[in-house]
Structures are given as C-alpha cells and as structure tokens.
Amino acid sequence: MSEAQGFGTVDGMAHSHLAEMLDLDADVLHQYHHDLITWISSLTPDRPLIIDVGAGTGTGALALARRLPDAQVVAVDVSEPMLEHLQHKAHELGVADRIRTVQADLDQTWPALGPADLAWASASLHHMADPDHTLAQVFAALRPGGVFTVIELDSFPCFLPDEAGAALEERCHAVLAEKRAEAGMHIGADWGLLLAKAGFTVEAERRFDIALQAPLPAAAGRYAQVSFQRMRDGLEGRIDAGDLAALDAISAEILDRDDLTVRATRTVWLARRPRTQ
Ligand SMILES: C[S@@+](CC[C@H](N)C(=O)[O-])C[C@H]1O[C@@H](n2cnc3c(N)ncnc32)[C@H](O)[C@@H]1O
Numbered sequence: 514m515s516e517a518q519g520f521g522t523v524d525g526m527a528h529s530h531l532a533e534m535l536d537l538d539a540d541v542l543h544q545y546h547h548d549l550i551t552w553i554s555s556l557t558p559d560r561p562l563i564i565d566v567g568a569g570t571g572t573g574a575l576a577l578a579r580r581l582p583d584a585q586v587v588a589v590d591v592s593e594p595m596l597e598h599l600q601h602k603a604h605e606l607g608v609a610d611r612i613r614t615v616q617a618d619l620d621q622t623w624p625a626l627g628p629a630d631l632a633w634a635s636a637s638l639h640h641m642a643d644p645d646h647t648l649a650q651v652f653a654a655l656r657p658g659g660v661f662t663v664i665e666l667d668s669f670p671c672f673l674p675d676e677a678g679a680a681l682e683e684r685c686h687a688v689l690a691e692k693r694a695e696a697g698m699h700i701g702a703d704w705g706l707l708l709a710k711a712g713f714t715v716e717a718e719r720r721f722d723i724a725l726q727a728p729l730p731a732a733a734g735r736y737a738q739v740s741f742q743r744m745r746d747g748l749e750g751r752i753d754a755g756d757l758a759a760l761d762a763i764s765a766e767i768l769d770r771d772d773l774t775v776r777a778t779r780t781v782w783l784a785r786r787p788r789t790q
Contacts, residue, residue: 528594530739532570537736539572541775545723546576549781553631553662554580556783561630564589564654566619566647567637571599571612577633578608587626589615619647627654635664639699648711658788661713662781663704669744670777672737673763674727681759685744688751704782713784725775733775734768741767 539546557563560583565574568588578586590596596614603609617624620642632651641647651661668690671682693700705715725733741764748757767773 528592530743532595532598534736534739534743535570535572537732537739539576540732541725541730541736542723542777543730545721545779546572549664549721549779550576550580553577553633553660553783556660557581557584557631559583560585562627563587563631563633564626564629564651566632566634566651567591567640568599568614569595569635569637571602573633573635574599574612575602575606575608577631578603578611579606584611586612587615587629588612589617589619589626591616591618619650623650623654628656628659629654630656630659632659632661633664634662636666638663638704639665639702641699642697644699644702644707645711648707648713652711652713652786655786657786659786661708661784661786663708663784664779664781665702665704666700667778667780670736670740670775672740672767672773672775674772674774678763681756681763684756685748685752685760689744689747692747692751704780708782708784712787714787715782715784717781717783719781719783721779721781723775723777723779727772727774729773729775733773734770736775737773738764738767 554577561581563577563584563586565571565586565588568574568590571588574586574588578584588596588599593616596616599612600609600614603612615624615626632655634651638644638647655661668686671679671686673679673682690700705718708715741760745757745760745764748760
C-alpha cells in the first residue's frame with residue numbers, strides 16, 4: 514500500500530509513532546509473545562528459512578532469530594524506515610548476520626524469497642490490498658510442508674478500568690473499525706476460510722485473551738498513551754466534542770495513573786502448505 518512508503522503513515526499513523534507502538538506492544542504483551550514464539554518455533558525444522566511478511570520493526574523476525582539460533586530470517590516490509598529500525602535492533606541483539614531485510618510492496622509481484630520453512634505475518638495481512646493475492650504469494654514462497662502463521666487483532670487494546678472509561682474506549686474503537694472498513698482494510702476477515710481457499714491446510718486456530726492487571730510493567734503507561742494518541746488522531750471529526758474532550762483529558766494524565774489494565778485479543782492461525790503440492 515503506497516501510503517505506507519517513505520515517511521508517510523500506516524493506518525493514519527505516523528511511522529515513528531507506529532514503530533514505537535509495535536515495540537511497546539511486544540514489550541508490554543511479553544508473556545503472550547513468549548508463548549507464541551515458543552509454540553511456533555517448536556514446529557520448524559533444523560536451520561529453517563523464515564519469512565516475516567510485513568515485518569515492521571521486527572518484533573517477530575528478531576524474536577524468532579533469537580529463539581532459533583540456526584535460523585535465517587528474511588524480513589520484508591514496504592517501509593524503509595521500519596526496516597532500518599529493525600536492522601539497528603538486529604545489530605544491538607547480535608543477530609544481524611542472520612537477518613536480511615527486503616524492501617518490497619507485497620501488493621505487487623513478490624521478489625524471490627523462498628523456499629521458506631516458515632512464513633510469519635503478524636498484524637500485517639489486514640493492510641494488504643488483496644488478501645487472496647498475498648496468500649497465493651505466501652503459498653508459492655513456502656516449501657511443500659512449510660508452515661504459515663497468521664496473527665491478527667480482533668480489536669485494538671483497551672486500558673481504562675472504570676465503566677465510563679471502558680464505554681468511551683468501546684465507542685471510539687467502534688468508530689475506528691468503521692473507518693478502517695471504509696478504507697478497505699481487512700481487520701476481522703475470516704483468515705481460516707481465506708487460507709483454506711488459497712490451498713493451505715489450517716491445522717489450528719487459537720485465540721489469546723490478554724488481560725494484564727495493575728501493577729503493570731513500566732512501559733504500559735507509554736503504550737496506553739501512544740494508543741490513545743493514535744485513537745485521538747483517527748477520530749477527529751468522527752466523534753462528538755464531549756468524547757474528544759474526555760479523550761484529551763485522559764491522555765493528559767495517563768502516565769500518572771496506577772490503575773490501568775491492558776485488555777487485548779489476538780487470533781493465530783497455523784496453516785500448512787500441503788506436502789504434496
Ligand atoms: C501493524 S504493522 C505490523 C508489524 C509487525 N509484523 C508486528 O507485528 O509488529 C503492519 C506492517 O505492514 C507493513 N505493510 C503494510 N502494507 C504493506 C505492503 N503492501 N507491503 C509490505 N508491507 C506492508 C507496514 O509497513 C507495517 O510495517
């Protein structure tokens with residue numbers, strides 16, 4: 514998607530903010546990420562080749578490279594700034610020699626990337642213009658028997674524990690969901706069905722319900738603040754003045770709150786390219 518190129522925006526969000534939010538997401542939802550990486554990395558053969566589809570800042574690519582010391586990882590994204598961020602972190606973590614970045618618009622014809630043992634797409638498929646095209650390209654990039662892990666959000670995280678705050682978040686998320694649907698994004702698509710249609714065998718569908726209670730890790734306040742700013746930017750002109758003022762008031766004091774929770778859900782589909790195709 515062309516708006517994601519250069520220093521533009523993704524889903525209405527500046528790249529620098531999105532990059533920070535992706536890193537905070539992995540940091541704050543640490544246990545979920547740990548469980549997921551443990552599960553998926555147990556399915557790979559020795560010396561796997563892994564493709565991270567829409568890698569962003571590399572939360573998946575880097576975690577897989579660290580967990581699987583003999584893996585080679587190809588991290589693909591349309592955004593050069595995201596890939597630079599990823600490379601910088603790969604150097605810091607000592608895995609840069611096993612991570613290759615490829616800048617490509619995956620809505621177009623894909624560069625040769627495989628044959629891979631594992632393809633990983635976390636919160637990226639819903640951005641693609643044509644999911645059928647993307648799934649066909651992933652299928653072709655996998656070796657027969659290779660695994661495809663799709664991770665998608667059902668909704669964005671919620672933080673406020675009180676009834677009025679939770680209701681405000683719910684109203685805001687509903688408006689943002691409408692806006693994304695109007696923009697043609699595929700949040701909430703039936704990935705199991707689409708994967709099967711593309712020729713994959715869907716072996717598992719697993720939902721992670723994340724509910725972190727206070728006291729939260731230090732990064733959680735900033736995660737909430739960035740999430741609220743993102744929500745606020747996307748809602749200008751779409752919700753009434755009272756709700757906008759309430760969002761501003763909450764954002765202004767969110768770093769001082771000690772009662773925040775983090776409520777999020779992720780669904781993971783585990784699909785395989787059949788061994789005979
Ligand atoms: C919400 S981020 C998810 C990043 C990462 N997978 C994660 O879980 O943290 C979506 C990523 O998909 C990338 N993206 C969106 N459209 C793309 C396209 N057409 N081709 C390649 N990458 C794309 C964006 O640049 C962004 O880095």
